[in-house]
Amino acid sequence: MIPFLDLKQINAPHQQALEEAVQRVVRSGWYILGHELSAFEDNFAKYCGASHCVGVANGLEALQLILQAYDFPRGSEVIVPANTYIASVLSVNFLDLVPVWVEPDPTTLLIDPTQVEEKITNKTKAILAVHLYGRSCDMSALRTITQRHDLKLMTDAAQAHGARHQGQRDKMLGDAAAFSFYPTKNLGALGDAGAVVTSDATLAEKIRYLRNYGSLQKYVNDYQGINSRLDEIQAAVLNVKLPYLDAENERRRQLARLYLNGITLPSLVLPPADQIEDDAWHLFVVRHPHREAFVAYLSEKGIQTNVHYPLPIHKQKAYQRYHDVSLPVTEQIHREVISLPLNTVLTDEQSAYIIESINQFA
Ligand SMILES: Cc1ncc(COP(=O)(O)O)c(C=O)c1O
CATH class of the missing domain: 3.90.1150.10 (Aspartate Aminotransferase, domain 1)
Structure with a gap:
């Protein structure tokens, strides 16, 4: 039988380095928000061609945290592709925002930019482009629309680590990109993990607060955040695999x-x-x-x-x-x-x- 995906075999070439990395974290005594995570955040931001990466617990929460950080009024509309994984749309609903469906281009199966503009109302705040199957959406066409209507262009890049738009990796990110490092992804952890990648310093800082109960300083809470941290073991695993x-x-x-x-x-x-x-x-x-x-x-x-x-x-x-x-x-x-x-x-x-x-x- 040719398996669709055999994670044991896929991780086998990295096995020794992974075991050493996990052991290093076990022995360090430091398991949350430490050196492994900051190293991964630096490495992955650089890899994507962005200024900031904020590690979070999974891809769904990466999407949610971007939307929470933008702080759109309740009931605002977000344009979403109808052909995507459910996480893209759940993130919109969880923030009490309204998903507005757009059909895919029948060839690429990705959001059809020519159908987006007719869906924009005075409540629309953002377009969520999903780079489904690993192929970048037509970011140039979508950017033209978001500029014309003053909208945010966010992306779900959970399936698209390393994808490019017009030869450039940074061009597929939009204003902020959500990544998942679920074990089956092109860059997969050994458990759940995710990240937000952006060159918007204000947004990145807000997400740093929000992923940690709204806090950057012990027991001082500036926002009503959540617990969505990428732990040191998963960060160490990702540091092994990213190169x-x-x-x-x-x-x-x-x-x-x-x-x-x-x-x-x-x-x-x-x-x-x-x-x-x-x-x-x-x-x-x-x-x-x-x-x-x-x-x-x-x-x-x-x-x-x-x-x-x-x-x-x-x-x-x-x-x-x-x-x-x-x-x-x-x-x-x-x-x-x-x-x-x-x-x-x-x-x-x-x-x-x-x-x-x-x-x-x-
Ligand atoms: C397109 C897409 N968006 C979001 C997610 C959510 O990622 P996670 O499972 O890490 O929450 C996934 C993967 O599961 C996905 O494939």
């Missing part, structure tokens, strides 16, 4: 190229290849009109796949109030998408076998 991120993304890119050049099955829609160098290739998402049959066939061939995601957010039980909303492009995408195995330990031989099997699907 390998570019090489690992390059391997993902090679595999994506093999798929894009090798798969010829006419009924299968491949992801666009126009940003192959800029894309972080977190997921390789294809579409087939007969998904169940295609997935069952690959499974018989010993190829494990995944679906990101099977049910749109507005159709989830958690969001019954949106069940009547019609988002036909998003709904069709959710019926058809399949994620093929693409990870740093997949071999050329395995990818050749996957390509050959797909091309033989009748």
Whole structure:
């Protein structure tokens, strides 16, 4: 069986360094807000081409903390893509803000900038662009809109560590970017972790307060914050893995190229290849009109796949109030998408076998 993702194997090349890093923290006696975290924050800010990184507990809270720091009035609207992971939208609801759905471009499956402006009202405060599957949204088009309407442009970069827009990493961040280091991500911790990356010094400082009960000084609380700190063990793990991120993304890119050049099955829609160098290739998402049959066939061939995601957010039980909303492009995408195995330990031989099997699907 070719597994979709085997985290044990993926972390195996780093195992010794990870164990040493964890041991170093255990022995240090300092577990929260210490040197490992400040080193990671410096390293990751530099890597992203931004001035600040604030480590937080996970990607969802990174999004929430950006919105809390902006302090938009209750009931303000945030433009969100309808095709995303539920965390993007939960963050908006948790701050008593209103998500305003925008359908994806049917080719990129990312927020369609040409449909954004018609959704802007006098209550709109921000656009939340999600770089889903590792591909950067059209940040230039979105920036033109946010400038015209004086809105914030925030990004959900949970799936896009190392992605670029027009060749530059800093151009995919927007005003503030939320990252997740959930273990399956391109840069994955050994537990939950996240970060906000921004070049807005005021915003970064406010998030530093908010992640720690609103405090930068022991028992002095300037804001009603939350507890969302990235702990020293996870920061140490991320310090071990960050230097390998570019090489690992390059391997993902090679595999994506093999798929894009090798798969010829006419009924299968491949992801666009126009940003192959800029894309972080977190997921390789294809579409087939007969998904169940295609997935069952690959499974018989010993190829494990995944679906990101099977049910749109507005159709989830958690969001019954949106069940009547019609988002036909998003709904069709959710019926058809399949994620093929693409990870740093997949071999050329395995990818050749996957390509050959797909091309033989009748
Ligand atoms: C697009 C997207 N946004 C947000 C998140 C939330 O990240 P976390 O699981 O670290 O809270 C994830 C990952 O799970 C994600 O894929």
